[in-house]
């Protein structure tokens with residue numbers, strides 16, 4: 395495995411004209427992801443991060459995904475790089491045959507993974523608001539008539555990678571919620587207002603000098619903006635359930651996230667979008683317990699809280715995220731033992 399990834403990285407570096415195979419001094423696979431072979435590659439005087447798409451994801455449930463999603467990822471990263479040249483990840487080229495690309499490797503004292511900071515219970519450094527602002531700017535840019543949406547006509551991939559494993563699969567385990575989950579699935583498949591990243595999770599967000607760098611855009615598609623918002627907020631809410639000491643701050647961050655995002659909403663009524671986020675969020679919470687990609691950190695007791703809390707909110711959604719967060723805060727106390 396180590397030799398194989400080394401050879402693939404060396405071949406990609408040659409193909410992209412970044413150096414010769416013999417220049418490769420070290421290749422270290424990175425962990426944390428389930429969808430790719432990704433490695434830190436050391437060349438003389440330079441470190442790169444090289445990522446290849448995997449045909450089958452490393453999760454318990456059988457879950458295949460087309461390798462051309464690597465092109466969608468690179469295209470999303472290019473949009474971010476064009477809009478935020480100072481802070482976005484630097485890109486060094488992509489191979490259409492190897493389904494892999496090279497980018498700068500981020501490291502250093504001013505770099506940290508948002509997920510690690512959250513799980514360590516570290517003080518809020520405004521990450522949620524920063525991510526929301528960045529996302530709002532990218533969504534707004536992509537809603538403009540001059541945006542090139544051609545690389546992002548990926549709703550069938552999005553269905554395979556997101557809608558099916560999260561919503562449709564969860565519906566098979568919760569028959570009584572099948573109708574509202576199917577309605578959400580249809581809405582996500584049909585709406586195409588903005589460029590959706592599709593995996594805005596703290597494990598995919600590095601902070602560099604205080605600015606968020608969103609990685610791992612394999613699910614990028616023109617889609618419903620509510621997905622990115624609900625997907626990211628889901629991680630804050632689940633961590634609020636898991637981390638009592640951080641709970642108040644994480645639940646506050648839900649409203650803060652929306653307030654940082656909302657000023658960018660130019661393509662539709664922000665209230666309508668907020669309501670879609672609040673309707674999708676409980677479905678994604680349940681999907682992170684009973685879908686194909688459950689989060690690893692919830693205890694059985696915490697999973698039970700999610701199963702108790704979410705059905706009512708899926709059937710009768712709230713429309714405001716502050717109310718949603720307050721409701722979760724109230725109910726955690728009542729549900730837990």
Ligand SMILES: Nc1ncnc2c1ncn2[C@@H]1O[C@H](COP(=O)(O)OP(=O)(O)O)[C@@H](O)[C@H]1O
Pocket residue numbers: 424425426427428429430431432443445483497498499500501507597598609610612
């Ligand atoms: N350019 C990079 N520099 C430093 N670390 C990175 C970089 N890209 C990814 N990582 C780290 O590797 C992990 C996995 O990468 P990711 O793109 O999320 O792959 P996957 O699709 O397998 O989840 C990330 O969570 C992050 O910690």
Ligand SMILES: [Mg+2]
Pocket residue numbers: 426427428597598610
């Ligand atoms: Mg990832």
